[in-house]
Amino acid sequence: MSRRHHPAVRPVLALCAATAVLAGSAAAAPAATPPAAASGTAAVPATTGTAALDDTYYEGALGKTGPALKSALHSIISDQTKLSYSGVWEALKVTDQDPRNSANVILLYSGASRAKSKNGGAVGDWNREHVWAQSHGDFGTSQGPGTDVHHLRPEDVQVNGIRGNKDFDNGGSPVSGAPGNLTDSDSYEPRDAVKGDVARMILYMAVRYEGNDSFADLEPNDRVNNGSAPAMGRLSVLKQWNDEDPPDTIEKRRNDLIFSQFQHNRNPFIDHPEWAESIW
Ligand SMILES: [Ca+2]
Numbered sequence: 165m166s167r168r169h170h171p172a173v174r175p176v177l178a179l180c181a182a183t184a185v186l187a188g189s190a191a192a193a194p195a196a197t198p199p200a201a202a203s204g205t206a207a208v209p210a211t212t213g214t215a216a217l218d219d220t221y222y223e224g225a226l227g228k229t230g231p232a233l234k235s236a237l238h239s240i241i242s243d244q245t246k247l248s249y250s251g252v253w254e255a256l257k258v259t260d261q262d263p264r265n266s267a268n269v270i271l272l273y274s275g276a277s278r279a280k281s282k283n284g285g286a287v288g289d290w291n292r293e294h295v296w297a298q299s300h301g302d303f304g305t306s307q308g309p310g311t312d313v314h315h316l317r318p319e320d321v322q323v324n325g326i327r328g329n330k331d332f333d334n335g336g337s338p339v340s341g342a343p344g345n346l347t348d349s350d351s352y353e354p355r356d357a358v359k360g361d362v363a364r365m366i367l368y369m370a371v372r373y374e375g376n377d378s379f380a381d382l383e384p385n386d387r388v389n390n391g392s393a394p395a396m397g398r399l400s401v402l403k404q405w406n407d408e409d410p411p412d413t414i415e416k417r418r419n420d421l422i423f424s425q426f427q428h429n430r431n432p433f434i435d436h437p438e439w440a441e442s443i444w
């Protein structure tokens with residue numbers, strides 16, 4: 165199951181990758197052919213069983229707690245394919261497809277169903293919301309955290325603008341165009357149905373990005389107004405949201421699709437929400 169897609173990270177890895185190429189391993193090639201779901205989205209099973217994943221994908225993390233668990237998960241989920249920023253559009257049209265209308269995507273905060281073809285930057289379009297705001301660590305949209313679809317979601321252009329780069333916290337006034345969402349000058353509260361989703365996306369980013377590549381070490385903290393610091397708050401609230409809104413079939417299926425068709429890595433907190441408490 166182990167695949168190496170980063171021959172440039174370290175010389176030793178480069179050697180391993182080169183060996184894999186010489187050996188004719190399809191796994192070393194770009195993800196033109198999905199490893200398990202070549203039949204397309206219609207045939208994707210409900211979700212991947214956690215027990216099966218524990219015996220394979222998470223084998224190196226089982227039994228660990230705290231920093232050792234975080235470190236093991238970082239190693240596991242860093243083995244991934246990286247998308248281009250334009251490739252993110254096409255990925256989101258699959259991962260966030262409306263289960264009731266295959267021509268549409270569901271928008272994260274507003275919950276609205278909107279035509280896939282309306283991706284863009286105009287009023288009425290949807291665009292690529294970075295749930296871990298780009299400015300918190302200044303990672304931009306080059307390949308890396310800025311193109312990682314585990315935390316990228318379709319959102320209405322104007323609602324995305326209202327969320328801006330605010331940290332997450334409870335409270336505020338209703339958000340125009342996004343029922344159930346609240347915001348004030350320094351924070352954003354998403355609707356109840358996606359509170360846990362948001363929390364697990366933030367925690368994924370913290371484990372995936374540890375500062376050992378060309379990007380900042382992303383970490384949650386318990387503050388708002390983090391600005392350009394590589395931090396996102398508030399951790400205590402995110403942990404509460406993780407408990408209150410456990411992963412549902414749609415969130416699990418999204419994780420499976422990213423794993424099977426796009427990045428070939430998983431969000432561990434969707435498979436094991438209890439790991440948030442163990443690490444933080
Ligand atoms: Ca606030």
Ligand SMILES: [Ca+2]
Nearest residue numbers: 357358361409
């Ligand atoms: Ca949810």
Ligand SMILES: [Ca+2]
Nearest residue numbers: 370373374382
């Ligand atoms: Ca980190």
